[in-house]
Amino acid sequence: MKLACDDHGDGPVVVLLHGFPLDRSMWAAQLADLADSYRVLVPDLAGFGESAAPAAGVLSIDGMADDVVELLDAKGIAGPVVVGGLSMGGYIALSLAVRHPGRLRGLLLINTRAAADSPEGAAQRLANAGALEAGGPTAPIIDGMKPKLFGASSLQTRPELVPPIEAMMRRVPAATMAGALRGMAARADRTGELPGIAVPTLVIAGTEDRIIPIAEAASFSRRLPYGEFEPIDGAGHLTPIEAPDRVNARIRRFLASLD
Ligand code: MLT
Numbered sequence: 001m002k003l004a005c006d007d008h009g010d011g012p013v014v015v016l017l018h019g020f021p022l023d024r025s026m027w028a029a030q031l032a033d034l035a036d037s038y039r040v041l042v043p044d045l046a047g048f049g050e051s052a053a054p055a056a057g058v059l060s061i062d063g064m065a066d067d068v069v070e071l072l073d074a075k076g077i078a079g080p081v082v083v084g085g086l087s088m089g090g091y092i093a094l095s096l097a098v099r100h101p102g103r104l105r106g107l108l109l110i111n112t113r114a115a116a117d118s119p120e121g122a123a124q125r126l127a128n129a130g131a132l133e134a135g136g137p138t139a140p141i142i143d144g145m146k147p148k149l150f151g152a153s154s155l156q157t158r159p160e161l162v163p164p165i166e167a168m169m170r171r172v173p174a175a176t177m178a179g180a181l182r183g184m185a186a187r188a189d190r191t192g193e194l195p196g197i198a199v200p201t202l203v204i205a206g207t208e209d210r211i212i213p214i215a216e217a218a219s220f221s222r223r224l225p226y227g228e229f230e231p232i233d234g235a236g237h238l239t240p241i242e243a244p245d246r247v248n249a250r251i252r253r254f255l256a257s258l259d
Contacts, residue, residue: 001067002074004050005043013081014118014141014255015068017040017089017112020180021172021240024166026086029244030251036177043071047176057133059179061088061187065095066149069103070162080199082255084108086240088180097197098138106258107201113212113238114220116189118215125185130179141177142169151208151236163242194223201227202254204247205238206235228254 006024008031016027024042030259033041045064047053054063072081085093090112096109100109117125146166153160201224205217214231222231230250235242 001046001052001065001070002052003043003046003071006031009037009039011071012037012259013077013079014038014040015072015081015083016040016108017068017083017085017092018042018045019085019087019089020171020184021048021138021145021177023171026165026241028240030120030240030248031246033248034255035249037252041071041075043068045089046136047179048098048172050153053173053179053243057175057182058186059176059183060227061183062095062099064092064183065099067098068092069100072103080105081094082106082108082258083115084110084251085112085154086110087112087237088184091184091187094212095188097199097201098190098193101198105198106184106199107197108254109168109201109217109221110204110247111112111206111209111212111217111239113216115216115224116187117185120184125181129178129181129185132181134172134173135141138170138172138174138177142166145169148210149237151206151210151234151242153208153234154236154242158242160240161220164237165241174223175187186199191220195219195225196244197224197226199226200254200258202230202251203227204230204232204239204250206232206237206239206242208236211237
């Protein structure tokens with residue numbers, strides 16, 4: 001699967017994978033900041049943004065991880081890179097870490113989790129996917145997610161952040177949303193594999209994340225042999241957008257420690 005991708009800067013490669021149902025433009029602040037020292041690759045995952053959707057209906061997490069490896073191969077990047085992801089992007093980054101460990105020299109897990117869905121959570125996703133496949137609109141899914149994406153502090157102090165994210169979600173085709181919902185519902189529980197991840201890993205979480213509780217992120221970070229945990233005060237599920245300066249500075253510190 002050929003992915004649309006921003007590719008800016010020179011230096012060690014850093015790949016950033018967006019969340020659901022977003023696209024690569026969510027990383028604008030990181031691209032602008034990091035590309036003076038790193039080669040930053042920011043793809044649209046299959047079916048999102050400007051990337052074509054695959055023929056198969058399900059967008060599996062492992063398949064999307066394989067797409068990232070294919071992207072690296074297509075660019076002739078054989079050596080190990082840093083891969084980071086937000087939420088669904090984090091599930092994909094973890095799949096890459098477990099299934100393609102030789103491609104990684106560092107991992108960034110941002111507002112994400114290692115565990116699979118609960119049975120109820122998976123059932124809800126499958127019901128939502130079925131409704132979309134039956135021709136239903138994406139609006140109910142977007143309306144359900146919107147109040148949970150930003151932290152209460154950001155909603156109060158920076159409400160202007162919301163409309164661009166809502167517009168980004170509205171651009172995602174229903175078939176992509178359904179495929180990714182099915183993919184996330186079927187994803188593996190990676191918790192037991194965390195102790196085997198042999199690269200430095202930075203886990204970033206927002207103290208006001210309403211989708212993935214910060215305690216869960218803190219807890220899975222402790223299972224990583226080379227894990228570091230960074231809470232971002234006053235930010236919700238979208239820390240790279242809500243607190244770009246603090247997130248970028250922390251990522252830079254992590255990347256510098258790898259050099
Ligand atoms: C995301 O931000 O990617 C989603 O919240 C992931 C999910 O629904 O599990």
